[in-house]
Amino acid sequence: MNTKKLLFILVCWGMFCNAQNVFELSDVSKTYHVIVNAERCNGKICEGKAIIDLYDKSTMKKYQTLSSENFYLELNENRKPSVDSLKNSIIFDDFNFDGFEDVAVRDRSSDHGNLLFDVYLNNNSETKFALHQELTDLVTANSGMFTIDSERKLIISHLKNGCCWNLTSEYQYIPERGLLKVLEFEEDTRNSKEVKTIKREFIDYKWFAKTTIYPRKLYFKEEKNENTERN
Numbered sequence: 149m150n151t152k153k154l155l156f157i158l159v160c161w162g163m164f165c166n167a168q169n170v171f172e173l174s175d176v177s178k179t180y181h182v183i184v185n186a187e188r189c190n191g192k193i194c195e196g197k198a199i200i201d202l203y204d205k206s207t208m209k210k211y212q213t214l215s216s217e218n219f220y221l222e223l224n225e226n227r228k229p230s231v232d233s234l235k236n237s238i239i240f241d242d243f244n245f246d247g248f249e250d251v252a253v254r255d256r257s258s259d260h261g262n263l264l265f266d267v268y269l270n271n272n273s274e275t276k277f278a279l280h281q282e283l284t285d286l287v288t289a290n291s292g293m294f295t296i297d298s299e300r301k302l303i304i305s306h307l308k309n310g311c312c313w314n315l316t317s318e319y320q321y322i323p324e325r326g327l328l329k330v331l332e333f334e335e336d337t338r339n340s341k342e343v344k345t346i347k348r349e350f351i352d353y354k355w356f357a358k359t360t361i362y363p364r365k366l367y368f369k370e371e372k373n374e375n376t377e378r379n
Contacts (some may be wrong), residue, residue: 175239194221218256244321262292307316312338343367
């Protein structure tokens, strides 16, 4: 029996848990082996409170235990967490660009159905993963989890209002200070004939804004061509 399977059995035995509600997530992180103990599972859905145990893959020793008040997992036909569901449940990435994996854990949903996460930064010290309130609030204030541009070292949030208004914001993460917004791009497609965009950039400690109005047909034709080229 290999080490990972032995660990999984010992964890289940130690928690006196229902094995049907315990899931081994070995591929969600490069650094950590994850065991989730969900409060309840009905059919192919697990939801409610959850305990998330993180184990260091190099030593297989427990690194930390996190919790969620409203975790969620969809299971496939083999009662394994589906890949798409995992992307909306627990996210490992370097959110502050310091070289260490951080983690975001789904904890609740907004009134509009957006998935909300608690964001933890790994400071590689005795406190290990610590809740970062500013990044957690960024998720809450927008339409779900932000994304990371590792190459440009930017945190990117997205806010939607109905079908026809979008706001994309970009932030730098400044150590010992937190988030610094450096760009906003507003897209308004509510008008049936034209599209208005506003680009705001923070340059040399000042904000600069540029408003552009496009004929609606031209705007979406160009957007379609750009997507085709990317694909």
